[in-house]
Amino acid sequence: MMPRVQRSLQSTVVALLLSLILPICSCSRSRSDRVVIGCKNFTESLILGEVMAQQIEAHTRLRVERRFYLAGTYICHQAILAGRIDIYPEYTGTALTAVLKQQSMISREAVYRQVKSEYERRYGLTLGAGLGFNDTFAIEIRAEDARRLGIHTLSQAAQFTPSWRAGFGYEFMERPDGYRGLASTYGLRFAAAPRIMDLGLLARALHEHQIDLAAGNTTDGLIPKLDLFVLADDKNYFPPYEAVPVIREQTLQEHPELRSILDALKDKISDAEMQRLNYAVDGEHRDVVEVAQAFLRSKGLVP
Numbered sequence: 001m002m003p004r005v006q007r008s009l010q011s012t013v014v015a016l017l018l019s020l021i022l023p024i025c026s027c028s029r030s031r032s033d034r035v036v037i038g039c040k041n042f043t044e045s046l047i048l049g050e051v052m053a054q055q056i057e058a059h060t061r062l063r064v065e066r067r068f069y070l071a072g073t074y075i076c077h078q079a080i081l082a083g084r085i086d087i088y089p090e091y092t093g094t095a096l097t098a099v100l101k102q103q104s105m106i107s108r109e110a111v112y113r114q115v116k117s118e119y120e121r122r123y124g125l126t127l128g129a130g131l132g133f134n135d136t137f138a139i140e141i142r143a144e145d146a147r148r149l150g151i152h153t154l155s156q157a158a159q160f161t162p163s164w165r166a167g168f169g170y171e172f173m174e175r176p177d178g179y180r181g182l183a184s185t186y187g188l189r190f191a192a193a194p195r196i197m198d199l200g201l202l203a204r205a206l207h208e209h210q211i212d213l214a215a216g217n218t219t220d221g222l223i224p225k226l227d228l229f230v231l232a233d234d235k236n237y238f239p240p241y242e243a244v245p246v247i248r249e250q251t252l253q254e255h256p257e258l259r260s261i262l263d264a265l266k267d268k269i270s271d272a273e274m275q276r277l278n279y280a281v282d283g284e285h286r287d288v289v290e291v292a293q294a295f296l297r298s299k300g301l302v303p
Contacts (some may be wrong), residue, residue, distance in 0.1 A: 132243075
């Protein structure tokens with residue numbers, strides 16, 4: 001009886017979330033004086049959303065509305081299709097596998113071209129220029145364990161995982177490029193079913209020995225601070241995850257200047273820089289507005 005109740009509850013929650021984003025008759029109307037920026041509910045997406053918002057504010061007279069913390073990929077994708085948001089930061093590998101449901105590719109350029117082409121053909125969306133960094137999934141363990149066991153790769157770690165506890169975010173457990181495929185590729189087994197945790201809690205849970213392996217992101221600012229170690233994906237399971245703006249083509253038709261304004265962010269953020277920006281918010285507890293503004297000024301993009 002309990003599984004049926006749980007499924008019913010999950011269906012109700014999904015329905016409530018979709019009711020917040022699905023289009024009503026006026027949701028796709030023209031916004032001549034404003035643009036709406038969305039983002040997912042984790043630090044890096046919040047920073048990127050704020051960077052894009054401030055970049056637009058600095059170079060246009062448009063009013064920028066921030067619609068942040070929109071849960072995960074599916075909610076953001078539905079929101080932009082519904083016209084509730086105009087732009088949001090996404091990752092090419094996520095778009096390829098989780099949205100388009102296509103097979104992984106190794107080439108960063110090929111993934112970008114495929115996603116851009118399919119988004120334009122299917123959805124009336126397009127991609128802006130890549131921001132410069134590749135935020136692939138990071139399968140992390142404590143660095144002390146990596147040193148003690150002498151392991152560097154996921155293939156090496158597989159022999160130890162039967163005695164380890166794993167922790168993953170909900171989306172990683174469900175998406176096609178997530179847990180199931182990873183476990184199958186590397187033959188991973190754990191001492192118990194993986195714990196499903198909020199993304200913001202995983203690194204500290206690993207550091208505090210609540211779990212022994214976690215799926216984070218390579219640009220997580222807490223990796224060096226908490227002395228964590230990223231296992232090499234030696235079988236190339238994960239595709240490239242290049243950060244890009246996803247933009248409604250209708251929005252670009254109404255405000256064509258946005259293309260060049262957002263393209264000015266092309267290749268402006270390296271992997272190391274994104275990690276520092278994340279740490280400024282997560283580790284130093286600085287305000288995301290201040291962090292985004294300081295970054296844009298350091299690149300000469302805003303006064």
